[in-house]
Amino acid sequence: MPTRRPLLAALIAPAPLLAQAPAPAILAAGATKHAVEELQQALRAAGQPVPEAAFDTVGALRDRVLAGERPVLVLLSAEAIAAIARRNPIPPGNIAAVGRTGVGLAAPAGHPAPDISTPDALRAALLAAEAVAVADPARGATAGRHFMAVLDRLGIAEAMRPRLRLVPFGVEGVAMAGRGEVPLAVSQATEITDRPGVRLVGLLPDSLQLWTLYQAALLQDGEDGRALLRRLTSEAGKAAFGRIGFRPAG
Known part of the structure; x- marks a missing residue:
């Protein structure tokens, strides 16, 4: 009688782990979505690496970070970033305003x-x-x-x-x-x-009205992250945020 051991072994052998998608480099509130997408398109057109971004409500993204997720950078309300910083201090130089909206x-x-x-x-x-x-x-x-x-x-x-x-x-x-x-x-x-x-x-x-200040905060130190923060706060970045209606932070 033919042995069934190979079949049995195949059935009980642990399945290979599924490859997990890389975590997004940017977690960004919906208010910033179209500016981030514009900057991604500019990078793509220039043949440069394009950071992945995930978009959601401020509260949902804040809670993801507070639960332990660590993107390179977040684009959230100043209130949400302050909540994150209370749990995990962020150096002042790693936070920059992108503007306010109503x-x-x-x-x-x-x-x-x-x-x-x-x-x-x-x-x-x-x-x-x-x-x-x-x-x-x-x-x-x-x-x-x-x-x-x-x-x-x-x-x-x-x-x-x-x-x-x-x-x-x-x-x-x-x-x-x-x-x-x-x-x-x-x-x-x-x-x-x-x-x-x-x-x-x-x-x-x-x-x-409720005016909300939005900020970019670097959560992972490194040259790639600093380059991303510089791009978001550059003249091109300011123009992208301005085109969708962001007003100066001051």
Whole structure:
């Protein structure tokens, strides 16, 4: 009778470990996504190595780092970077501001844009909308968390609850507006500016606005990381952030 040992051995032998994808060099908040992608494209066009980047909400990326992940560099809100630095000190020279942005509303391109210049006008515009896409504040979305507070201040949180379309990530809500799936989407203005299929309706009124400072922080020392930080804060880097609506940090 033929032996079955080779077959049995094959069945119980440990499977080879699957190759794991390299960790991204950059963890970047959605507000910085399009500037980072522009810089990646410039590196690719110049035939230079292109660092991998992963994008998510500020809170989700902050928590990944606090849980032990160590990218070369993070692009997050100053508040999130301060939280990381409290756990793992970051030398001051390894942190640089890239700019600040406010919360705005997106609408499908070509559609009439409502007036949101005052709290009363914003309240009316939101109550007139059949649906509003917004990043889920439970995932640490800066704009989503702030927008929920704005609804409370306007006294329309309960009225708006059934109309909200929660998405994991602000840029997904903006994309929904671009596809005409919602008449309005809320996100950081830098996630809306110059995006295909959408228009920036405007920023929230000054009395309801949240300005967020974003910083780049180097978490791994080394020449590659320092070169990346220099590129992000170079004139070309500043121009890339400026093109999507970032304002000077000061």
